[in-house]
Amino acid sequence: MGPVRRSFSASCSRPVRKAPLSPARTTRCRPRITLHCQIDAEGTCLVPGRMLAEITKLLPPGLVTLSTAGHRFVICCGDAVYSLPLLPLADYPATASPEAEHQSALAAGAFAAAVGRVAVSAARDDVVPALAGINLSFSGDAVELASTDRYRLGIARVGLTEQVDPFEVLVPAKALGELTRPFAGDGGRLLLSLTAETLHLRNLTRSAWIRTLTGPYLPYRRIVPDHTPISATVDRVALRDVVRRLSVVAAGLTPIWLVYGVGSLRVRAGSDDDASGAETLAGTVTGAPLTVAFTAQLLLDAINSFDSPQLITAYTGAWKPAVLTGANGNGEPNGDYLHVLTPRLLPLE
Structure with missing residues (x-):
């Protein structure tokens, strides 16, 4: 629940926008995680996300059972039993993603390490949104990451698994840093897909979406x-x-x-x-x-x-x-x- 919890909108008053099934339109990042478990009956539930995250963080060690009872979502772990109200699925925003304009793949650990280094140079506020972002410039067999707050500039380079046509995307540095760390823990390859307004990160068990920032980025190489x-x-x-x-x-x-x-x-x-x-x-x-x-x-x-x-x-x-x-x-x-x-x-x- 940790990576998912960080994506919940703190400013949105609608409960459905703070639920972990799928992201609200106002959020900048949208994680999705696949877990291995025993399923007795298939189904989809929408529950209050922040409360669910707080509950799961405090559960005692042991197996966790998830079920529904009427209009309630029930969490059982040992002697601990919690229930949350179910939210209406029909009110949740659609999650279908348009076809990707660009795709690439690279080592998750190397990419997360590069993001962590470059993010040091990003602005800590959103006064100038572009300066709070990391610019990803894909070309050939590598991606160049860059960020600057006008006082410092970080540039890193990570190899890709295959050649790609040149393209660029600007994404929020803080969100990208938070989301790439779990992928690095998973190891293996990280797949990146770009649509008009979204950068999609995924591997075999985990997915995340980040809303892109408007560009173009400043010509940082002149610095x-x-x-x-x-x-x-x-x-x-x-x-x-x-x-x-x-x-x-x-x-x-x-x-x-x-x-x-x-x-x-x-x-x-x-x-x-x-x-x-x-x-x-x-x-x-x-x-x-x-x-x-x-x-x-x-x-x-x-x-x-x-x-x-x-x-x-x-x-x-x-x-x-x-x-x-x-x-x-x-x-x-x-x-x-x-x-x-x-x-x-x-x-x-």
Whole structure:
């Protein structure tokens, strides 16, 4: 019930729009799950979804029996017995989907991981709906995922199981992230189908629909610098821990400064008039010395979006966007994901 419960409309006053049989037109995502069970009599029921989710979450361990009695839906588990009112099936919106315009397939785990990384860069509000979305650009044997809130940009690439004609779709980042995690847990292939207003995700036991956002998406590739003569490779976990510790004295908009020198990275925050801190990390630095400032939380989010042993940070200059990529233990870059982060435009200290 967990993935289904998250799709219920909290703002809709009609009970039928909060039921788990099928989605309301106002919802952005519509999950459907198939469970293996013993069926004594076939039928379809429509019940209050949020209440059903709360009940099933609290049931004791053991087999669950579902049945109807008159106009009630009965849930039995051990000594626990609950009943809910049945809602009229005829009042529920139709669920038939039009024929798909585009289809593709890919590894569910790899797609969910890419969505999780890219979603870090999506806007947290709907003031500009497109900025709260993830753009999926399909072409050839891969799909490119991108999101930006104007301060940062995430781009990931996932291979497809077969060649497809080029097409794009923009979907809400939060809904896509919530729905892809259960598919990743299932493993195997994930099938994607696109209609005029809906992206359909499915495997052998689970289905979900997401309402798309209006496009086109902004030309995000122009944000990525073409040439970055200054770069540094450092241990990602060590940098994350240093930034996390220094965030104590870099609350709010107080910047964290990265000072790149010969063979080292000095990380500092705060000022002489207030609390301050600094630590030094070993690293491989190429290019001219550089001092750059970032907002602590945005920098920490960027570092946490990677899972590689090392992190490469590349720059054109102190006030130009920084390009972060992952690297293996030997310092070799991983080109499947990059994160572009805008530095703070502050006078160099």
